[in-house]
Amino acid sequence: MPIKVETLSGESATLDDDKLEELRMTFRGPLITQQDDGYDAARAVQNGLIDRRPALVIRCSGTADVIDAVNLAREHGLLAAVRGGGHSVAGHSVRDRGLLIDLSGMRGVWVDPDARLVRVQGGATWGDVDREAQAFGLAVPGGIVSTTGVAGLTLGGGIGWLHRKYGLSCDNLRAVEIVTADGRLLRADRSENEDLFWALRGGGGNFGVVTSFEFTAHPVGPTVMCAVPIYAEDPGEVFRAWSDWAETVPDEVTTRAIFWTIPQDPHMPPQIHGRQVLITGALYAGPPEEGEKILQPVRRLGTPLADLSAPMPYRMFQSAFDFFFAKGALSSYWKSLFMSGPPGRAADLIVRYGLERNAPQSMVHVPLLGGAVSRVGPDETAYGDRDATSMLSVDGNWVDGDPAEHVAWVRHVISQAEEFSTGGTYLNFDGDGPGEGPELVQAAFGDNLRRLTEIKRRYDPQNLFRLNANISPA
Numbered sequence: 001m002p003i004k005v006e007t008l009s010g011e012s013a014t015l016d017d018d019k020l021e022e023l024r025m026t027f028r029g030p031l032i033t034q035q036d037d038g039y040d041a042a043r044a045v046q047n048g049l050i051d052r053r054p055a056l057v058i059r060c061s062g063t064a065d066v067i068d069a070v071n072l073a074r075e076h077g078l079l080a081a082v083r084g085g086g087h088s089v090a091g092h093s094v095r096d097r098g099l100l101i102d103l104s105g106m107r108g109v110w111v112d113p114d115a116r117l118v119r120v121q122g123g124a125t126w127g128d129v130d131r132e133a134q135a136f137g138l139a140v141p142g143g144i145v146s147t148t149g150v151a152g153l154t155l156g157g158g159i160g161w162l163h164r165k166y167g168l169s170c171d172n173l174r175a176v177e178i179v180t181a182d183g184r185l186l187r188a189d190r191s192e193n194e195d196l197f198w199a200l201r202g203g204g205g206n207f208g209v210v211t212s213f214e215f216t217a218h219p220v221g222p223t224v225m226c227a228v229p230i231y232a233e234d235p236g237e238v239f240r241a242w243s244d245w246a247e248t249v250p251d252e253v254t255t256r257a258i259f260w261t262i263p264q265d266p267h268m269p270p271q272i273h274g275r276q277v278l279i280t281g282a283l284y285a286g287p288p289e290e291g292e293k294i295l296q297p298v299r300r301l302g303t304p305l306a307d308l309s310a311p312m313p314y315r316m317f318q319s320a321f322d323f324f325f326a327k328g329a330l331s332s333y334w335k336s337l338f339m340s341g342p343p344g345r346a347a348d349l350i351v352r353y354g355l356e357r358n359a360p361q362s363m364v365h366v367p368l369l370g371g372a373v374s375r376v377g378p379d380e381t382a383y384g385d386r387d388a389t390s391m392l393s394v395d396g397n398w399v400d401g402d403p404a405e406h407v408a409w410v411r412h413v414i415s416q417a418e419e420f421s422t423g424g425t426y427l428n429f430d431g432d433g434p435g436e437g438p439e440l441v442q443a444a445f446g447d448n449l450r451r452l453t454e455i456k457r458r459y460d461p462q463n464l465f466r467l468n469a470n471i472s473p474a
């Protein structure tokens with residue numbers, strides 16, 4: 001049956017039966033249309049709010065499929081989304097009536113322990129990377145939920161539990177292989193296509209489809225000391241005390257404060273189910289015995305309701321939040337801003353909204369930045385704000401109610417926090433509301449935006465890759 005696919009100009013292109021048959025013969029991975037079994041699973045993404053019906057999903061089996069998919073999009077002018085792990089909160093990785101170039105079948109990970117090199121295909125998740133790298137006692141700085149895609153997270157920066165010691169995920173990139181809009185497969189690193197390599201470290205999915213990443217890995221674990229004290233009393237005092245402590249910690253400590261309501265889930269102790277809490281989590285990237293001493297103060301900021309702190313396998317901590325983020329279970333809209341000075345400056349506001357959240361599933365989340373993140377110069381990579389000391393991320397999540405009201409709440413909190421903002425925002429943590437695009441990319445990239453628009457013009461003058469936090473070609 002012929003299908004109609006939306007084009008870059010907003011019209012439709014028809015792919016008739018003969019064309020579809022030819023494509024099915026060409027591609028090694030499956031082509032999935034609305035008529036095919038598995039269509040609903042193929043279009044599903046992480047954010048339950050995003051319920052979109054692409055015209056055609058191409059599940060690529062390797063680089064050759066990606067090249068052919070990009071050529072198909074360009075030759076027919078098709079509007080194409082690119083999906084790695086499918087965690088885009090803004091829903092960039094699927095589009096109604098569009099083409100979906102899906103890399104979820106490309107999840108290979110190879111580790112060269114002598115070179116401390118980890119090579120990762122463009123559809124892998126952080127759980128895939130941690131599984132292979134930890135077999136050699138290595139880790140690449142990634143995110144805090146193991147089902148998140150390596151691609152989107154790295155291309156947008158990448159913060160987690162190791163960024164203060166080893167930098168953002170994108171700071172650990174040695175090279176990428178990428179299919180650009182003209183269908184060429186390019187390698188980009190510090191000596192080849194350097195401008196593209198610069199842009200890919202923070203500039204998102206604007207420049208092509210990355211088929212593989214090469215990362216530098218670091219010795220981590222397998223056992224690391226993790227602090228997970230859960231406070232319910234005196235949240236204002238605890239938050240301020242956490243902020244004071246966070247100012248003194250070495251780079252080995254990456255820490256974050258999270259206001260949340262403990263879900264009724266067997267992963268959490270039953271006696272704290274349903275309690276509104278402040279968690280001051282931390283990981284020590286060094287010997288666990290040393291970590292136990294250094295993380296002691298964060299467990300004594302008040303009297304914890306529960307304390308789940310322990311030396312534990314790094315991989316276990318990396319997937320500790322997974323149960324809460326089951327695919328499609330929550331509707332989400334997040335927004336963030338970078339802050340300067342100690343997070344305690346904004347304590348009144350953060351604690352107020354941390355306690356008055358729109359829904360129990362929402363989080364008011366304050367990751368500490370600095371350390372290795374700030375030692376990279378502001379124009380060494382495309383990533384926006386290197387000087388920020390912390391971030392305020394208002395992670396709106398809900399299971400019922402009017403989405404417009406939840407979105408409005410998140411936007412309200414962020415607007416109230418402007419006075420603490422550096423003016424920058426973290427694109428990986430941003431939803432996408434009407435008209436927010438241009439404003440967001442300016443805030444995210446600051447002075448680097450100009451150079452990004454020039455590189456975009458060189459590699460994607462038609463703006464084929466536009467379903468992202470879009471950088472217009474200069």
Ligand SMILES: Cc1cc2nc3c(=O)[nH]c(=O)nc-3n(C[C@H](O)[C@H](O)[C@H](O)COP(=O)(O)OP(=O)(O)OC[C@H]3O[C@@H](n4cnc5c(N)ncnc54)[C@H](O)[C@@H]3O)c2cc1C
Nearest residue numbers: 084085086087088093122143144149151152153159205210
């Ligand atoms: C539950 C959850 C936890 C998160 N935790 C963290 C965290 O700890 N730290 C953090 O920094 N961020 C985190 N994020 C945000 C996350 O980094 C971004 O949502 C990121 O874009 C997800 O990448 P993905 O590949 O899974 O997403 P996708 O939705 O597949 O893609 C996101 C963007 O990247 C583009 N893209 C995807 N694959 C490719 C590719 N191979 N080549 C080129 N472009 C590509 C897409 O077109 C899209 O624009 C989290 C998000 C969620 C939902």
